[in-house]
Amino acid sequence: MKIGELSKKSGCSIQTIRYYEREGLLLNPNRSEGNFRLYDSKALKQLEFVKHCRSLDISLNDIKRLIELKNKPEESCSSVNALIDQQLALVNKRMKELRALKAELQQMASACGSDNTIEACGIIKSLDS
Amino acid sequence: MKIGELSKKSGCSIQTIRYYEREGLLLNPNRSEGNFRLYDSKALKQLEFVKHCRSLDISLNDIKRLIELKNKPEESCSSVNALIDQQLALVNKRMKELRALKAELQQMASACGSDNTIEACGIIKSLDS
DNA sequence: ATAGATCCTATAGTAACTATAGAGTCAAAT
DNA sequence: ATTTGACTCTATAGTTACTATAGGATCTAT
Numbered sequence: 619m620k621i622g623e624l625s626k627k628s629g630c631s632i633q634t635i636r637y638y639e640r641e642g643l644l645l646n647p648n649r650s651e652g653n654f655r656l657y658d659s660k661a662l663k664q665l666e667f668v669k670h671c672r673s674l675d676i677s678l679n680d681i682k683r684l685i686e687l688k689n690k691p692e693e694s695c696s697s698v699n700a701l702i703d704q705q706l707a708l709v710n711k712r713m714k715e716l717r718a719l720k721a722e723l724q725q726m727a728s729a730c731g732s733d734n735t736i737e738a739c740g741i742i743k744s745l746d747s
Numbered sequence: 748m749k750i751g752e753l754s755k756k757s758g759c760s761i762q763t764i765r766y767y768e769r770e771g772l773l774l775n776p777n778r779s780e781g782n783f784r785l786y787d788s789k790a791l792k793q794l795e796f797v798k799h800c801r802s803l804d805i806s807l808n809d810i811k812r813l814i815e816l817k818n819k820p821e822e823s824c825s826s827v828n829a830l831i832d833q834q835l836a837l838v839n840k841r842m843k844e845l846r847a848l849k850a851e852l853q854q855m856a857s858a859c860g861s862d863n864t865i866e867a868c869g870i871i872k873s874l875d876s
Numbered sequence: 877a878t879a880g881a882t883c884c885t886a887t888a889g890t891a892a893c894t895a896t897a898g899a900g901t902c903a904a905a906t
Numbered sequence: 907a908t909t910t911g912a913c914t915c916t917a918t919a920g921t922t923a924c925t926a927t928a929g930g931a932t933c934t935a936t
Contacts, residue, residue, distance in 0.1 A: 622913065632914085633894060641892090652901045654914055663875075670874055674848055678892070684874070691866035698870050699859050706852045713845050716838055719803055723835045730828050737820035741827050745799055745813070746792075751882065761883090762925060770923090781932045783883055807923070 620650075624657045628665045635665065641678055643668050643685065676705055749779075753786045757794045764794065770807055772797050772814065805834055 625632045638644045644664055647655045671681045680701055687698055729740030736742060754761045767773045773793055776784045793814075800810045809830055816827055858869030865871060 620914075631894075634892085636915095637893065650901090650914095652914080654901075667874060672892090674852060684871075687865055688871055691864060693865050695859060695863045695865045695868035695870065698865060698868055699856070702852055702856050702859075702870055706849065706856065709845055709849050709852060713842065713849070716842050716845070720835065720838045720842070723803060723831055723838060727828070727831050727835065730824060730831075734824045735820060736816055736822050736824045736827060739824035739827055741824065741831055742813075742817055745796060749883075760925075763923085765885095766924065779883095779932090781883080783932075801923090 619657050621655045621657070624662060624665065627662055628669060630665060630669060638665070638668060638678075641682075643678060643681060674705065675709070676701075680705070748786050750784045750786070753791060753794065756791055757798060759794060759798060767794070767797060767807075770811075772807060772810060803834065804838070805830075809834070 619627075621632050621635060624630075625635060628635070630638075635644070639646065644661065647657050647661060650656055667685075668681055671684065672678075676684070684698065684701065687693070687695075726741045726744050729744055731738075731740070734740075748756075750761050750764055753759075754764060757764070759767075764773070768775060773790065776786050776790060779785055796814075797810055800813065801807075805813070813827065813830065816822070816824075855870045855873050858873055860867075860869070863869075
């Protein structure tokens with residue numbers, strides 16, 4: 619299949635696919651006579667792996683490491699484990715930040731009487747302090 | 748005061764201060780004879796306003812809008828309100844995403860028996876599906 | 877006078893894409 | 907046989923909010 623079909627099947631945009639290739643996350647595909655990229659179902663699977671990792675917010679760099687690890691099936695999976703743990707730590711950290719954020723934003727929203735002037739607005743006041 | 752002192756007092760890096768100025772978030776400061784930026788305490792307050800907004804993850808563009816609104820003290824604050832509500836919606840959306848993320852990552856982490864080969868690793872398996 | 881700290885501008889790099897320009901290729905209809 | 911339209915190619919620039927660097931200029935203290 620050509621890149622357009624791969625794009626539809628994977629849900630990744632054409633540009634993103636080419637970008638992943640440039641970044642070394644996908645193998646260089648065979649080319650047709652007219653230099654079009656030609657993919658098989660294995661390539662689709664690779665792309666889906668990348669997409670799944672991205673949906674977990676794993677960085678392209680870490681995905682690259684995971685792909686390398688996948689290609690060493692006999693080694694210990696402790697590095698895979700570590701990577702996932704680290705990803706979890708990131709997510710937890712960001713969630714904590716967002717909880718604090720949310721609390722302050724909610725407080726600000728409630729500090730605004732409905733029909734104030736900007737001058738009297740509790741929101742602007744709290745941003746100023 | 749010069750930019751180094753403003754940087755220390757505000758906790759923003761010198762480059763960030765200059766960047767905010769370029770982006771129109773800070774007024775162009777007076778300059779010394781040797782072309783050094785000179786700030787007063789009002790400038791520090793402006794910068795602190797920006798910093799506080801950034802700590803709430805408000806985008807530079809939205810901060811610009813807030814600054815414009817601040818300069819129209821007699822108008823209604825409904826746009827300020829809307830902006831904060833929108834920011835809250837963003838935060839809520841991201842939190843929801845992160846909760847889903849966390850759940851999947853945790854499941855993956857628990858799918859890995861401690862001493863597997865990569866080939867047998869539950870994490871890689873679940874990323875492959 | 878000079879050394880060191882601080883400042884200046886302009887430019888490039890970061891992450892993970894997205895968008896565009898300008899050209900080439902291919903399949904189908906005329 | 908040609909032309910239209912859809913698709914593809916590469917290379918480059920833009921996005922967000924900064925950070926880092928190069929190559930100078932300026933100021934302060936000795």
